[in-house]
Amino acid sequence: MDTPPITPAPKAKLGCLPYAMGGASFIPLLGVPLGIVSIVYGLIKRKEGGWPLAFLGAGGILLTVILYGTLFYKGFVEKGGVFDGLKVRLAETQLTSIVKELEYYKVQTGKYPEELKVLEKKDGTSMVFIYEPFVRLNGKDMRPFVYEVFDQGAHYYLFSRGPDGIEGTPDDIFPAVSDQESRKIGYRKKAKLEPNQAPEPTPTAVTPPAGQEARQP
Numbered sequence: 001m002d003t004p005p006i007t008p009a010p011k012a013k014l015g016c017l018p019y020a021m022g023g024a025s026f027i028p029l030l031g032v033p034l035g036i037v038s039i040v041y042g043l044i045k046r047k048e049g050g051w052p053l054a055f056l057g058a059g060g061i062l063l064t065v066i067l068y069g070t071l072f073y074k075g076f077v078e079k080g081g082v083f084d085g086l087k088v089r090l091a092e093t094q095l096t097s098i099v100k101e102l103e104y105y106k107v108q109t110g111k112y113p114e115e116l117k118v119l120e121k122k123d124g125t126s127m128v129f130i131y132e133p134f135v136r137l138n139g140k141d142m143r144p145f146v147y148e149v150f151d152q153g154a155h156y157y158l159f160s161r162g163p164d165g166i167e168g169t170p171d172d173i174f175p176a177v178s179d180q181e182s183r184k185i186g187y188r189k190k191a192k193l194e195p196n197q198a199p200e201p202t203p204t205a206v207t208p209p210a211g212q213e214a215r216q217p
Contacts, residue, residue, distance in 0.1 A: 014045055014053060022053050025060025028067050035061040084163045087133040088173055091160040094129055095145060095175035098158060101128050103185050112156050112186060116147045134163050148190075157190040 018041055025035030038057025042050035074083050101119050106112050113119065116130040131142040146167055148157040162171035174189055182188060 014049060018042075018045075018050075018053050019056065022056035022060065025057045026063055027060075028064050031060050032064055035059075035064075084134070088163070090133050091145075091162075091173045092176055094133070095158060095160060095173065096177065098128055098130060098145065099175045099177055099185070099187050102156065102158070102187070106186065111153050112149050114149065116144050132160055132165075134161070134165060155186045155188045157188060159190060 021034050022038040025031040025038055035057040039054045042054030042057065044050065102112055105119065119128050119130060130144045132145060146157065146159050146161060158175060160173040161167050162169060162173050164171055175187065177187055
């Protein structure tokens, strides 16, 4: 009597649920935990065809890394572009709010503060943000807006250095305060350089050669 051939048992398949989980890993940021689970589960079930699931989870995580890496670069590293335009409007809004706080401080104390840090409350409840929004990965600490008190404390300058981070250049940003409004308060707009206008050179003293005395006029 012939023995019937032994038919190998069919390999178990992963089913649809693991692949649905792997597909959900492509949801930016929120899908990262699902991607990790998909990779681990796919490696455990690699003999049952789990490799595609592992690659699917890795692809979802890679998408999140590329997407948020690009946004981070555009927002904090690259100069120019739409993000700097948004920061310009943000800086103008912040400066306008600081003007209101400075005038309120003047009403309370009778004078303007010597520096903007006075406006920050120690308990952290202050809604005033006194720092430049143009922060980049250059190893520098966050810098407050430019604030200068003059005329024996009667007036002050307040502005942002702008996207280039240099004071006194054409891209400096100022509070949204009209000339008519500024006459009623202590804020004064500091003149800025126009494009293609170089700052005036600082005169330097001429040292006469050794052994010669400067002639008196």
